[in-house]
Amino acid sequence: MAQVLEFKLPDLGEGLTEAEIVRWLVEVGDVVAIDQPVVEVETAKAMVEVPCPYGGVVTARFGEEGTELPVGAPLLTVAVGAPEGLETSGPVTPGPSGARNGSAPSGSSSSSSSSGSSATESSGGSGNVLVGYGTGAPAARRRRIRPDRLDRTPTLSGALTVEAPVSGAPVSEAPGVPVTEASSTAAPVSVAPVSDGPVPVVSPLVRRLARQHDIDLRRLTGSGPDGLILRADVDCAIRQAEETEAAKTHTAQAAAAPTGASPASASPAASAAPAAERIPLRGVRGAVADKLSRSRTEIPDATCWVDADATELMAVRAAMNAATGPSAGPKVSVLALLARICTAALARFPELNSTVDTEAREIVRLPGVHLGFAAQTERGLVVPVVRDAHTRNAESIGAEIARLTELARTGKLSPAQLTGGTFTLNNYGVFGVDGSTPIINHPEAAMLGVGRIMPKPWVHRGELAVRQVVQLSLTFDHRVCDGGTAGGFLRYVADCVEQPAVLLRTL
Missing domain, CATH: 2.40.50.100 (RNA polymerase II/Efflux pump adaptor protein, barrel-sandwich hybrid domain)
Structure with a gap:
């Protein structure tokens, strides 16, 4: 059986x-x-x-x-x-x-x-x-x-x-209508007089479907053996109710139209107006909307920014990638260098690698840095997380960023790879913009935004020169620190961008 x-x-x-x-x-x-x-x-x-x-x-x-x-x-x-x-x-x-x-x-x-x-x-x-x-x-x-x-x-x-x-198990009230629908050729359902006896229905799904569409099962005559009410009977009753309602609506519209005018010609302007498109907030887009709304609601954020001369950083990166021989490793991206700078800065300013327990009214400083980075995909914005970024060098961070980015583009990131971040790096310069005030990735305490690196006039060693300039912006939770700490963090990051040799002190 x-x-x-x-x-x-x-x-x-x-x-x-x-x-x-x-x-x-x-x-x-x-x-x-x-x-x-x-x-x-x-x-x-x-x-x-x-x-x-x-x-x-x-x-x-x-x-x-x-x-x-x-x-x-x-x-x-x-x-x-x-x-x-x-x-x-x-x-x-x-x-x-x-x-x-x-x-x-x-x-x-x-x-x-x-x-x-x-x-x-x-x-x-x-x-x-x-x-x-x-x-x-x-x-x-x-x-x-x-x-x-x-x-x-x-x-x-x-x-x-x-x-x-x-069975004795409760039936979930969640939507559970099978994909395979009942045959549309089912005979019209017959309506029986209301009876006070038991309703001949054995399927809880049939009962639920009838309840969802306000169908009185006592008025139906089932097409099954011994008058058993099947799902096809309920589906047929639903269709008949919808047709009846549509006919009533059409009749009411015709009665409300001016004499001698058809419903179609009664309000041509209204019928010609395009309907607004409604896009449901669900999936990744819905999750992003919920998180950003919660961040704005719960976190008193503030933003500070600074322009930095990234010419030396770009030169160091070019030298790294031009190296040959057995010691030469994979190419290092700008994002990987900035990520390594962030981990060094968080070691100096651990206040920004924390979260706030609102119920206990406590600041929780986290022992390790799990660095999130924003990645734009066809499914929307996602933030993969590089685990234990504080233990990695620039080469290791770059390799992990490349691996997670590829998984993000193919939609194969697991939930564990998208959660647990403690600090986020957002490189919106790839979109060709100079600056932004990023929204903190709740429940983290800060996010560093990086604009595009482009040639600009800059005073270098007392003379006007064309240099590679980038704008850095830091949005931080004002509950975990004051402006002095946030400014010190951002200034250290800018100094490392302008003088990469500063990093040698912490490597």
Whole structure:
């Protein structure tokens, strides 16, 4: 006898509470193996492929691509150990007396799902674990599902939608409408007189769907055996209600229009006006919006800036990259040199490598520097984090920045690689701008912004000369330090930019 197991969106860690379905990797009717990725989701941190801990036949998917689901909402159901003769990839033709059994013609086999179930039972799981769930421990005992308790509805794609069995477990109120919709050719639902007796519905999903659309189940006559109300009946009732509402709206608009004028010609100016585009704030963009809003709300920030002559820094970088021989390493970027300067400055001014515990009203100085850097991608602005940057030299920091940047561009950064930063470096000079007042990356205490490096007239050794000039700006949390500390930090950074030999004292 087959068991239909429901796989819910797991906790993906880092405090994430929801994820958006980007791409389904399986279809209804596909045979999946244990820990096979079944869906690609986008969280506020990264793109993640979610593996399914069950092996068997996919019987239903919940949520279309682009749908945002909370953690714990159903993702899909899998028939594990389907009995021989049950074919879940084709339409089900109800018989005169066996419509609820939904049995398929004999001769078909589900050996793949049976073997997947056997593997699960014999090994007790694969041992692979995502945060919040895993298959390492033996699965809890589940009630076997009687075929007559399954609501099987033919779908547009010919696949079999198997709704969750009735059990004592609560049904999540999260959106869980399967992607495969009921056939649009279903017969119109018949309305029965309101009865005081029990409503013939066994599926909690059918009840929830009716509740969401204000459908009174007591007024429906089910098309299933013994008057059982199926999902197709509720879908048909929803369509009829929408058509009735649309007809009422059209009638009201026609009655409100001036005599002799059609509704289309009543207000040509209004109908010609383009509608405003609404773009939902979700995924990475939603996470950025929430973090920036929280930063502005909670952090009393201030900004100071200074222009620095970066000519010597650019010359040192050129000399580093021109070196040849066994001692020559990979190319060093300007961002890597600035990152190394920041770690040296934070060693001198540890107040800026801290955070504020608002509940305890305490400043928490952090022991290590986890340096974040802003990276613009097609999915939006992300801030990968270089771990333990205070222990790395410029070459090591540059290699890690290059690795994380490539992962960011391909959307493969994990949530752990996007969190835990203690200080952020923002090089907005790549956009061709000179300066900015960056917003602090909450809950950090400061961010250093770097503008473009460009030739400008500059007084050098008492004479006017053309030098490579850059503007540096520091936004800091005024709770962790005063302007003297922030100014000292920024001045040290500028001195290292102007005279890179200053760094030799701390290397």
